[in-house]
Amino acid sequence: MTETTTTKTAMTETTMSETPSGMPALSDFLCFAAYSTGHAFNRIYKPLLDRLGVTYPQYLVLVQLWAEDGQTVGALGGRLFLESNTLTPLIKRLEAMGLVIRRRDPADERQVRVSLTEQGRALETQALAVPGCIFAATGLTLDEIQRLTRDLTVLRDRLMATAETAA
Template sequence: MASVITPNASLLLDEQLCFALYAASRAMTAAYRPLLEPLGLTYPQYLVLLVLWQDDGRSVGELGQRLALDSGTLTPLLKRMEAAGLVTRERRQSDERDVEIRLTRAGRALHARARPIPQCLLARAGMSATTLGRLRNNLAQLTRSLASEPEGDNP
């Protein structure tokens, strides 16, 4: 059934980009769950590991910036990862205020076990790698645009 355009169409739930992104984000997180459970990881922990597998030895602030998470969210997550033996948290000698996060041997070992996850998600999505790559790039551009200063866009 085609949607009918009414004067209030812009306030219909199914017309909202924010709702489509919210629903897609929840579905994506749910799709990761069965892939991460055998590794003993939550989705946010997996994101932290992705950053550290690429560039180990990041500060909490750097991780927070890269993952768009505040320290109030990130610190308890990192403490749980430390308790699980995946990372170490140590104050930097150059600046005692900075806490550096490093992978442990167990954290590094998970990299090999996690390697198939992106391909599994690609198959689950039912889209080509090219289509998903374009979608990712468009969402990254949307994020940058929304994060920039607004230019008088009040209603």
Template sequence: MVSTADHFNENNYRDIVFPLQSGRRFHRGQEAKVKKAKSESGTPVPLEDQLCYSIYSANMAIQRAYRPLLDGLGLTYPQYLVLNVLWAEDRRTVGIIAEQLGLESSTLTPLLKRLEEAGLVRRTRNPENERQVLVELTQPGRTLRARAGCLGDALLSVSGESAAELAALNTHVRHLRDAIYASIGGWDLSGR
């Protein structure tokens, strides 16, 4: 078996780590070179050695670890993410929540509707701009925060990693995400 390190060299590193769809351009005016990720021998890089798959499958594993706890709270993972945005700063516009989560407003609206039906949030028109909808936590939504705090403990428990190791990993993944978006344009969370 060829190791991950054998697949990477200075010439193909960006193509393996940052595969882009054909025709996509970098914001800095550079043409993105789209090549099939291959090792020096010309064989495709195995799925388990691709960074994008490792991050994707880790996300799926984390969601599976969280599912029993979220079921106990009556939440889906996307609903939990919306509540986290509001727990950090209540009374946000739909657009700001969508931007922070990297979602389209049209994707977010059904999530907010279900959270409102559950009595966790309230949606109202912004009196300063009637085109905007404000979302704020209800008292049950604020109270739920204390019960939802155990999710981080669950990840510590099932991962076998220390809090410091998970924090360092989170920092690295965030930097990677920000670097990718800085190159291709899009989601900008700087200053938040």
């Protein structure tokens, strides 16, 4: 109880399993669980999105635009937590595929508005089946999914608030 292992962290002092080296086991890292689950989702999405001809981040942009067309690059980035350095080339690829058009906003030429083409709108019909497939792959109930989604969202927002403060 009155140990002298003062170098240990709060995490390792209590219940986390620990390797001989003193570092907690990787399986205990929440961040690794989030990291690897994200990749696992990506692998599930891949075959479904291949049929649509888009990648997962491209799909996320399209979901945004199906909900509200003509958003600026900044607005899309705000919702997806991505910067223009990631979005600009991604959206240019969507444009090259003929799914969207990029236009500078006449009222503020600094901004670029992204609009769906007819083909881009049409793709939503194909995409409607995707969420159901993903739902089935999780093997979770709707309640479990909602709770997990909420918990992760709370965590994400807290992490981003911390990152904000640190900056």
